[in-house]
Amino acid sequence: MTETTEQTPHHRHLEHARAQVIELLSRQALELDLLSRSENRKQDVVAQLVARQHQAALSQRLLNFHPADIAFVFESLSPEAREMAWTLVRPERRGAVLLEVSDAVRRSLVGNMQPEEISAVVRTLDSDDIADLVSSLPDEQRQAVLEHVDRADQAEVRAVLSFPDDSVGAMMDLDFIAVREDATLEAVHRLLRRKKPLPAHTNELIVVDRNNALRGVLPLDKLLFEEPETEVGAVMLTQPTYFFTDDRDRDAVDAFEKYDLISAPVVNLHKQVVGRITVDTVIDELNARAQSENLRQVGLSEEDEDLFAPPARSARKRWPWVALNLATAFASSRVIDAFEPVIAQLVALATLMPIVASIGGNTGNQTMALVIRGLALNQMGPQQLRTMLVRELAIAGINGTVWGAALAAVTFGLYRDWKLAAVIGSAMLLELLLAATAGLIIPVMLKRFGRDPIMGSSVMLTATTDSMGFFIFLGLASMVLM
Amino acid sequence: MTETTEQTPHHRHLEHARAQVIELLSRQALELDLLSRSENRKQDVVAQLVARQHQAALSQRLLNFHPADIAFVFESLSPEAREMAWTLVRPERRGAVLLEVSDAVRRSLVGNMQPEEISAVVRTLDSDDIADLVSSLPDEQRQAVLEHVDRADQAEVRAVLSFPDDSVGAMMDLDFIAVREDATLEAVHRLLRRKKPLPAHTNELIVVDRNNALRGVLPLDKLLFEEPETEVGAVMLTQPTYFFTDDRDRDAVDAFEKYDLISAPVVNLHKQVVGRITVDTVIDELNARAQSENLRQVGLSEEDEDLFAPPARSARKRWPWVALNLATAFASSRVIDAFEPVIAQLVALATLMPIVASIGGNTGNQTMALVIRGLALNQMGPQQLRTMLVRELAIAGINGTVWGAALAAVTFGLYRDWKLAAVIGSAMLLELLLAATAGLIIPVMLKRFGRDPIMGSSVMLTATTDSMGFFIFLGLASMVLM
Numbered sequence: 001m002t003e004t005t006e007q008t009p010h011h012r013h014l015e016h017a018r019a020q021v022i023e024l025l026s027r028q029a030l031e032l033d034l035l036s037r038s039e040n041r042k043q044d045v046v047a048q049l050v051a052r053q054h055q056a057a058l059s060q061r062l063l064n065f066h067p068a069d070i071a072f073v074f075e076s077l078s079p080e081a082r083e084m085a086w087t088l089v090r091p092e093r094r095g096a097v098l099l100e101v102s103d104a105v106r107r108s109l110v111g112n113m114q115p116e117e118i119s120a121v122v123r124t125l126d127s128d129d130i131a132d133l134v135s136s137l138p139d140e141q142r143q144a145v146l147e148h149v150d151r152a153d154q155a156e157v158r159a160v161l162s163f164p165d166d167s168v169g170a171m172m173d174l175d176f177i178a179v180r181e182d183a184t185l186e187a188v189h190r191l192l193r194r195k196k197p198l199p200a201h202t203n204e205l206i207v208v209d210r211n212n213a214l215r216g217v218l219p220l221d222k223l224l225f226e227e228p229e230t231e232v233g234a235v236m237l238t239q240p241t242y243f244f245t246d247d248r249d250r251d252a253v254d255a256f257e258k259y260d261l262i263s264a265p266v267v268n269l270h271k272q273v274v275g276r277i278t279v280d281t282v283i284d285e286l287n288a289r290a291q292s293e294n295l296r297q298v299g300l301s302e303e304d305e306d307l308f309a310p311p312a313r314s315a316r317k318r319w320p321w322v323a324l325n326l327a328t329a330f331a332s333s334r335v336i337d338a339f340e341p342v343i344a345q346l347v348a349l350a351t352l353m354p355i356v357a358s359i360g361g362n363t364g365n366q367t368m369a370l371v372i373r374g375l376a377l378n379q380m381g382p383q384q385l386r387t388m389l390v391r392e393l394a395i396a397g398i399n400g401t402v403w404g405a406a407l408a409a410v411t412f413g414l415y416r417d418w419k420l421a422a423v424i425g426s427a428m429l430l431e432l433l434l435a436a437t438a439g440l441i442i443p444v445m446l447k448r449f450g451r452d453p454i455m456g457s458s459v460m461l462t463a464t465t466d467s468m469g470f471f472i473f474l475g476l477a478s479m480v481l482m
Numbered sequence: 483m484t485e486t487t488e489q490t491p492h493h494r495h496l497e498h499a500r501a502q503v504i505e506l507l508s509r510q511a512l513e514l515d516l517l518s519r520s521e522n523r524k525q526d527v528v529a530q531l532v533a534r535q536h537q538a539a540l541s542q543r544l545l546n547f548h549p550a551d552i553a554f555v556f557e558s559l560s561p562e563a564r565e566m567a568w569t570l571v572r573p574e575r576r577g578a579v580l581l582e583v584s585d586a587v588r589r590s591l592v593g594n595m596q597p598e599e600i601s602a603v604v605r606t607l608d609s610d611d612i613a614d615l616v617s618s619l620p621d622e623q624r625q626a627v628l629e630h631v632d633r634a635d636q637a638e639v640r641a642v643l644s645f646p647d648d649s650v651g652a653m654m655d656l657d658f659i660a661v662r663e664d665a666t667l668e669a670v671h672r673l674l675r676r677k678k679p680l681p682a683h684t685n686e687l688i689v690v691d692r693n694n695a696l697r698g699v700l701p702l703d704k705l706l707f708e709e710p711e712t713e714v715g716a717v718m719l720t721q722p723t724y725f726f727t728d729d730r731d732r733d734a735v736d737a738f739e740k741y742d743l744i745s746a747p748v749v750n751l752h753k754q755v756v757g758r759i760t761v762d763t764v765i766d767e768l769n770a771r772a773q774s775e776n777l778r779q780v781g782l783s784e785e786d787e788d789l790f791a792p793p794a795r796s797a798r799k800r801w802p803w804v805a806l807n808l809a810t811a812f813a814s815s816r817v818i819d820a821f822e823p824v825i826a827q828l829v830a831l832a833t834l835m836p837i838v839a840s841i842g843g844n845t846g847n848q849t850m851a852l853v854i855r856g857l858a859l860n861q862m863g864p865q866q867l868r869t870m871l872v873r874e875l876a877i878a879g880i881n882g883t884v885w886g887a888a889l890a891a892v893t894f895g896l897y898r899d900w901k902l903a904a905v906i907g908s909a910m911l912l913e914l915l916l917a918a919t920a921g922l923i924i925p926v927m928l929k930r931f932g933r934d935p936i937m938g939s940s941v942m943l944t945a946t947t948d949s950m951g952f953f954i955f956l957g958l959a960s961m962v963l964m
Contacts, residue, residue, distance in 0.1 A: 010724065011733050019863070026865065068740035076861050078869070100740075189706065196707050200742065203685060223706060224671065225678050242492065251493050257769060258550035258582075260682065260762035262744060279761050280742035283768065287739060290772035291855060298848045311876035315884075318848065318877065322885050325844050329837040330892070336833045343832050347825050350832035351818040354948065355811040357836070362807050362941070366780045366800065373773060379558055381501070383508065387560070394793035395800065402797075403804050410812070459844070466840065 018069060021061055022076045028054055029081035059088040067093060071100035074109075083112060091117070095124040095133075103136040104309060110141050119148035127153040128174045128275070131160035135170070168252050169245035171285060172266045172275035175199040178206045181215050181233035185226055188218070201278040203262040207236045212272045214242055214265055242267055245274060249285060256282040296455050324456070328463035332357075335467045339474035342482060348415055349477055355407070356427050357469030360435040361462045363399070367392045367439030368461055375443060375453055385444065392436040400429030423480050427473040431465070434472070438464045500551055503543055504558045510536055511563035541570040549575060553582035556591075565594060573599070577606040577615075585618040586791060592623050601630035609635040610656045610757070613642035617652070650734050651727035653767060654748045654757035657681040660688045663697050663715035667705055670714060674705075683760040685744040689718045694754045696724055696747055724749055727756060731767060738764040778937050806938070810945035814839075817949045821956035824964060830897055831959055834906055837889070839951030842913040843944045845881070849874045849921030850943055857925060857935055867926065874918040882911030905962050909955040913947070916954070920946045 032051060062070055062085075070089060074082055074097070086109060089097055098106055098121065110118070122130060122145060130149060134142045134157070149157055156174060163169030177195060179188050188205065192198065204217040216236035226235050242265045243252050255261065256279060266275040299321035336343070336353070343349050371388065374380040380388075408425030412418055442460050443453035514533060544552055544567075552571060556564055556579070568591060571579055580588055580603065592600070604612060604627060612631055616624045616639070631639055638656060645651030659677060661670050670687065674680065686699040698718035708717050724747045725734050737743065738761060748757040781803035818825070818835070825831050853870065856862040862870075890907030894900055924942050925935035 010726075011729070011737060015860075022863075066741060072740075072861075075859075076863070076866065192703075193707060196703070198703055201744065202703075203744075220702060220706070221674075221678070221680055221684075224702070225675060244492075247493070255493060257765050258554075259548060260765075262683065262685075262761070279744070279765070283739050283742075283761070283765065286765065286768045286772070290768070290775070293772070294775070294851050294855060298844070298851045300848055300851060311873050312880060314873075315877040315880040318845075318881060319885075321848075322841070322845070322881055325841055326837070326885060326889060329840040332840070333833050333837050336836070337830075340829045340833065344826075344829045347822045347832075348819075350825050350829075350835075351815050351822065353832075354818070354836060354839070354952075355808070355815050358811040358814070358944070358948065359804070359807055362780070362944075363800075363804070366782055366803075369776050369780045369782060373776060377557075378497075379554075381504075381558070384558065391793050391796075395797040398794060398797035399800060399804055403801075403808060407808060462840070462844075466836065470836075 014069065017061070018065075018073055021058065021065075022073055024054070024058055025073070025077055025081050025085050028058070029078065029084050032084060033080065055088060058085075059090075062088055063090065067096035068100045070097045071102075071105075074101055075105055079108060082108070086112070091120050092124055095121040095129070098133055099125075099129055106133070106136060107138065107141065110137060110145070115144065115148070118145055122148045126175055127156035128160055128172065131157045131170075135161060135165070163245060166249050167245060168243045168247040168249055168266055168277065169275075171249050171252070171277060171281050172245070173199070173278050173281065174275045176206055176263075176265070176273070176276045177202060178208045178212070178273060179218065179232055181207050181209065181231065181236065183232050184228065185223055185230050185232065185235070186228035188232060189223055189228065192223075201263050201280060204237075204240075206265045206273050206276065207232055208273055211270075214240075214267050214271055214273050216240060217265065240265065243277060244269065250289075252277050253282050253285050253289075293454060296452070297458055299456060299459070321459075324459055328459060328466070331463065332466040332470055335470045336474065339470075339478060342474060342478045346420075346477070346481060348417075348420065349474060352411065352420075352424055353470055353473050356424065356431050356473045357466045359403075359428060360431040360465035360469045363396065363432055364435030364439040364461050364465050365458065367436045368443055368457060371440050371443050372453055372457070375447055380444070385440070389437070389440055392440060393433060396432040396436040397429070400432035404428035404432075419480055420477070423476045424473065427469075427476050430472050430476075431469050434468050435461075435465045438468075496551065499543070500547075500555055503540065503547075504555055506536070506540055507555070507559055507563050507567050510540070511560065511566050514566060515562065537570060540567075541572075544570050545572065549578035550582045552579045553584075553587075556583055557587055561590060564590070568594070573602050574606055577603045577611070580615055581607075581611055588615070588618060589620065589623065592619060592627070597626065597630070600627055604630045608657055609638035610642055610654065613639045613652075617643060617647075645727060648731050649727060650725045650729040650731055650748055650759065651757075653731050653734070653759060653763050654727070655681070655760050655763065656757045658688055658745075658747070658755070658758045659684060660690045660694070660755055661700065661714055663689050663691065663713065663718065665714050666710065667708055667712050667714065667717075668710035670700070671705055671710065683745050683762060686719075686722075688747045688755050688758065689714055690755055693752075696722075696749050696753055696755050698722060699747065722747065725759060726751065732771075734759050735764050735767050735771075775936060778934070779940055781938060781941070803941075806941055810941060810948070813945065814948040814952055817952045818956065821952075821960060824956060824960045828902075828959070828963060830899075830902065831956060834893065834902075835952055835955050838906065838909050838913050838955045839948045841885075841910060842917040842947035842951045845878065845914055846917030846921040846943050846947050847940065849918045850925055850939060853922050853925050854935055854939070857929055862926070867922070871919070871922055874922060875915060878914040878918040879911070882914035886910035886914075901962055902959070905958045906955065909951075909958050912954050912958075913951045916950050917943075917947050920950075 028051065062073075065073070070093070074085065077085060082105070086094075094117075098109060101109065113121070125133065127149075130145070130153065134145050137145065146154065146157065160170065160172070160174070176199060177192070179191065202220065204219045206214065207216040207218055209215050215233070216238045217240040218232055218236045222235045241255050241259055241261060243255075245266055245268055252264070255264070256277070261279065263276050263278045265273050266277060268274050299318070371380065374384065374388070404425040407428050408421040411424050412421035415421070438461055442464070443457050446457060447453040510533065544555075547555070552575070556567065559567060564587070568576075576599075580591060583591065595603070607615065609631075612627070612635065616627050619627065628636065628639065642652065642654070642656070658681060659674070661673065684702065686701045688696065689698040689700055691697050697715070698720045699722040700714055700718045704717045723737055723741055723743060725737075727748055727750055734746070737746070738759070743761065745758050745760045747755050748759060750756050781800070853862065856866065856870070886907040889910050890903040893906050894903035897903070920943055924946070925939050928939060929935040
């Protein structure tokens with residue numbers, strides 16, 4: 001958790017300052033690189049002195065940045081400049097910076113760290129932060145970090161790591177303050193004074209019974225407004241929103257969004273409090289979700305996040321996707337092949353067929369976007385699915401008729417062949433109806449079979465609309481025109 | 483603002499309860515509909531009695547729901563059931579529910595409300611909530627609501643409405659507590675007691691000078707821990723993150739994410755405090771952004787949000803998109819047309835050409851997703867653009883060579899024509915290089931010309947990769963094979 005007391009000037013100045021530092025660091029990394037290749041010893045000494053002065057100045061500027069802004073700078077630097085800049089970050093802030101950078105940058109930074117540096121970083125972090133940190137590292141790096149964690153903390157870190165990635169347990173914060181319901185507010189006040197500063201995002205204390213089971217929550221402002229001799233139980237909220245460690249993380253995110261929460265207790269199966277979820281984690285989760293969604297739709301993973309990862313590795317990462325795409329494109333191509341004699345007789349068919357397929361792909365994607373959104377909002381029961389199918393078919397019917405007629409008119413204008421015009425117009429109508437159906441069925445089926453309804457949905461849809469588009473158009477043509 | 487003290491049972495029970503209520507409401511709307519068409523008067527009376535009993539029970543269950551859950555139920559209901567269910571929501575909670583439902587549902591609910599009902603709803607809301615409420619309404623509905631707002635509030639509502647949609651001013655909350663820096667903590671404490679309950683998400687008080695200009699913020703826990711006679715100025719944070727009313731909303735969202743804020747002051751050009759941003763608004767904004775992004779990518783707007791909007795209207799909304807798609811598909815089709823003589827000689831070309839175009843579209847979309855993400859994160863300076871272009875071209879080169887060779891091999895297997903195989907292999911390599919370039923240039927150009935880099939980017943990309951794919955493949959074929 002980073003402190004909110006860091007200097008955070010207005011973002012307009014900040015953007016400027018960040019850009020400057022990135023520029024300076026990049027230039028300096030280049031200079032150092034040239035220096036290391038230079039032959040002239042004497043010139044070296046002077047240049048190194050100058051470089052060292054620059055570094056001191058830069059280090060001072062980085063000092064004033066919030067860890068999140070340092071992370072931003074690091075993500076914009078080339079690997080060489082990044083490595084040099086890392087030495088300018090003060091050791092006690094490195095942990096906070098590591099928590100803020102993207103997974104790919106984090107891996108490259110940790111990979112270059114010496115054991116004693118790792119140990120220094122780990123000492124500044126809470127056990128749930130350590131768990132966050134190592135959860136995105138490859139196994140050998142993970143081991144290297146865990147070795148330097150205290151025995152007591154290690155148990156906690158391993159406990160957090162043992163929860164599945166998409167569970168509330170994996171996103172919870174272990175740092176919370178619990179009080180008993182028979183305590184007086186005055187006693188609670190004394191307890192807080194001993195514990196200050198309070199853990200970040202402590203808007204309420206968690207109230208437990210003698211078995212540590214959740215009883216309620218006590219908003220901090222009760223301490224300000226109620227009489228000191230009042231018992232906690234008398235003024236606490238008895239029905240707080242809470243989560244089990246094995247709830248899905250997206251349920252927690254949804255609840256925070258709906259109920260405008262700042263923090264909420266997390267309990268185990270015996271309803272004993274084991275941690276809490278705070279709103280900053282929820283925001284990070286929402287962001288990560290939105291970003292990974294856009295990349296997943298085109299078959300990319302967070303691996304590609306680092307601009308400076310070697311292209312050969314990224315190229316290989318995209319192979320399954322290229323292979324799948326080639327296979328489906330070949331399948332569509334076989335559909336066309338089946339109609340070769342028809343095309344040989346009327347080459348205009350080859351010219352027109354991609355139009356039908358392309359429209360199908362695009363309108364199918366529209367239906368699919370609506371369905372995926374509905375699935376994400378849990379609003380796709382059998383009743384709604386039926387309503388939606390009817391609705392999308394109606395839209396496809398209207399647009400297929402109107403724009404199919406337009407397409408037919410243009411085709412007639414070009415080829416003076418009313419049969420050909422009729423074929424392409426009807427093909428468009430049929431294709432739109434089919435695309436709407438496919439756009440609805442594909443994500444629903446993926447979800448029903450327990451798969452991610454987004455991942456690859458677009459490839460499957462395009463494969464369907466392409467091959468069916470060619471089949472409908474060329475099939476109609478061979479019936480009507482031959 | 484909804485109170486967080488509402489009953490919020492664990493979400494597993496809640497999901498079940500919500501589904502039950504949706505089911506019951508839907509069934510009852512059907513029954514009422516049948517009843518209204520029935521001829522038998524006597525049967526009517528009995529049935530109506532039963533229906534009224536059901537309604538009372540349902541009303542009681544809705545009573546226990548949080549407004550956000552009532553909103554969820556409403557979004558899942560058909561318009562008829564929705565209208566009936568609205569009468570079951572108690573008048574004093576209708577404002578809170580209206581704030582939570584989607585824009586489309588809100589329009590339909592407000593559209594059915596009587597003037598006195600609107601006036602009752604408006605009385606329960608703060609002026610910034612009223613501004614939120616009406617900002618998504620069509621003009622005539624907006625006027626109908628504003629008429630019922632108090633004169634004093636009206637000025638505030640109009641002030642908030644006057645800020646551009648994507649500015650901090652439009653998302654700010656007018657309800658905050660300001661204190662002077664020379665006040666003692668004891669005096670502040672007395673002030674708070676008079677003001678309680680505190681506005682939601684008050685984790686800190688805003689400190690101002692006599693001109694109401696921002697001086698700092700006072701975290702609430704200072705009131706708990708510091709001595710009562712201390713002056714505010716001595717313990718306040720002097721460099722809080724703050725925003726100007728004309729800052730872009732996404733800057734505020736980014737700052738909340740980076741600095742883990744719960745609330746932050748908003749100032750006018752004279753640095754006078756006029757409101758604040760709270761984390762719940764930020765979360766709503768993040769959600770709205772993620773959802774609208776997915777829809778915008780396929781050319782849809784939030785208009786299509788309501789499953790039950792008339793299909794004819796939604797169909798028309800999609801027309802510009804269909805028209806654009808038809809136009810670009812026609813353009814690609816003209817490219818093919820230019821090569822008709824070549825295709826007439828070798829029909830296999832017609833069979834194979836969609837493969838090249840399809841691969842180009844998909845890989846171009848991958849590059850584009852990475853660029854759009856980089857633009858969103860502000861990490862696409864000239865330096866990074868160059869790095870990214872080189873990197874994506876390298877990836878395209880590797881994949882084009884490897885998979886181009888594979889495609890050539892399969893083509894040779896099918897057609898026993900090594901020239902044709904060489905043509906399709908090289909066409910794939912060239913197409914991938916071109917797709918990577920287009921995927922990078924298109925969103926960057928859209929952004930440079932001040933347009934939304936997402937909206938329609940996918941259509942433009944596919945139009946480019948399709949026509950260029952056909953051109954490269956057929957062009958190479960006409961040179962090599964003819």
